[in-house]
Amino acid sequence: MKNVVISGADRNIGLELAKQFLNRGWRVFAGRFLMELPLLDELKEKYPEALSIVPMDVSKEESVLAAAEQVAKEAGRVDMLIHNAAGFGDHSGQKGERTDYSTFAVPYNINALGAMRLVNGFLPLMKDSDIKRLCFVSSEAGVVSVAHRTEVSSYCMSKTALNMALRLMFNQLQPMGYTFRLYHPGWVRSARVEKPGDPVPTFEVDGKLMGKFWPWETAASAAEQFIEDRDWEDRLVLIDNEGAAWPF
Ligand SMILES: NC(=O)c1ccc[n+]([C@@H]2O[C@H](COP(=O)([O-])OP(=O)(O)OC[C@H]3O[C@@H](n4cnc5c(N)ncnc54)[C@H](OP(=O)(O)O)[C@@H]3O)[C@@H](O)[C@H]2O)c1
Numbered sequence: 001m002k003n004v005v006i007s008g009a010d011r012n013i014g015l016e017l018a019k020q021f022l023n024r025g026w027r028v029f030a031g032r033f034l035m036e037l038p039l040l041d042e043l044k045e046k047y048p049e050a051l052s053i054v055p056m057d058v059s060k061e062e063s064v065l066a067a068a069e070q071v072a073k074e075a076g077r078v079d080m081l082i083h084n085a086a087g088f089g090d091h092s093g094q095k096g097e098r099t100d101y102s103t104f105a106v107p108y109n110i111n112a113l114g115a116m117r118l119v120n121g122f123l124p125l126m127k128d129s130d131i132k133r134l135c136f137v138s139s140e141a142g143v144v145s146v147a148h149r150t151e152v153s154s155y156c157m158s159k160t161a162l163n164m165a166l167r168l169m170f171n172q173l174q175p176m177g178y179t180f181r182l183y184h185p186g187w188v189r190s191a192r193v194e195k196p197g198d199p200v201p202t203f204e205v206d207g208k209l210m211g212k213f214w215p216w217e218t219a220a221s222a223a224e225q226f227i228e229d230r231d232w233e234d235r236l237v238l239i240d241n242e243g244a245a246w247p248f
Contacts, residue, residue: 001025002026002027002131003077003079003080004027004028004078004082005081006030006031006084007031008084008086009084010033010034011034011190011191013137013190014084016216016218017219017222017223018030018040019043019216020219020222021223022047022050022051024223024227028050029054030051030052030054031055031056031085033057033058035055052070052071054067054071058117058118059109059110059113059117064120072125077126078125079129080131080226080227081118081122081126081133082135082136082226083114083115087109087110089153089158090103092152104154107157108158108161111161112158112159112161115162123173133180133181134169134179134180134181135180135222136183137183137185137222138162138163138238139156139159139185140238141155141159142156142160143238163238163248166180174233180236181239182237182239183226183238183241185221185240185241186218186242187211187213188213189213222241
């Protein structure tokens with residue numbers, strides 16, 4: 001059985017990724033950040049053996065190391081690592097208004113440094129895998145050359161930092177046999193409800209459905225891209241859910 005670890009798997013794209021891998025017969029270690037959300041517990045009832053729920057806050061090294069220890073005890077080996085977790089943070093108009101710069105560090109710590117913590121924490125468990133795949137859910141929001149937004153967004157900046165971290169990791173780890181996937185999920189209707197029981201948004205604004213894809217649609221594309229081998233593993237490319245390559 002192949003083993004995959006997914007960060008931020010409580011809901012939306014992360015949860016749907018867990019389902020995709022379970023349906024394909026993988027053993028899934030689903031990172032839980034939101035202790036009060038029951039969706040992973042419900043999935044566990046359906047897959048009592050194949051799904052393990054692993055508490056993991058990627059913004060804290062000790063939490064990632066404790067998660068890696070749990071996976072080491074339960075499986076001993078990781079074949080695929082998926083950094084899906086993200087924080088969103090603040091933005092500034094940069095027209096003279098005051099900005100709380102401390103909030104800008106929050107998504108950077110989760111999205112970019114979180115990827116580094118995850119790789120550093122789990123890499124020792126991947127050395128005996130014959131797959132050795134490192135997958136990262138990034139975003140077109142971090143692409144500098146085609147950036148179209150006007151607000152200075154901590155989220156966009158953090159995804160740019162993630163992309164650079166990956167490029168540097170790729171330079172180091174690809175020659176050692178690790179393979180990489182850098183994925184943009186498209187504009188997805190992810191429901192960010194504050195607490196269990198809050199109404200799930202309809203995604204309708206003025207009678208129009210906002211977003212382009214449902215989380216399960218992009219998770220299905222991601223799973224295919226993450227699992228499929230490429231005969232061009234010596235290149236790192238940002239690819240979206242429809243298969244289009246982006247500059248990054
Ligand atoms: N939805 C889109 O249109 C879109 C577009 C481009 C890229 N993406 C990327 O797709 C990925 C999944 O996003 P999504 O749409 O499914 O949104 P999401 O539901 O917010 O997914 C991110 C998950 O990570 C969790 N998380 C936050 N901080 C964490 C931490 N410190 N440690 C571990 N987990 C943490 C979040 O919990 P909380 O909700 O409690 O913070 C949430 O469950 C993200 O990397 C996002 O940047 C999404």
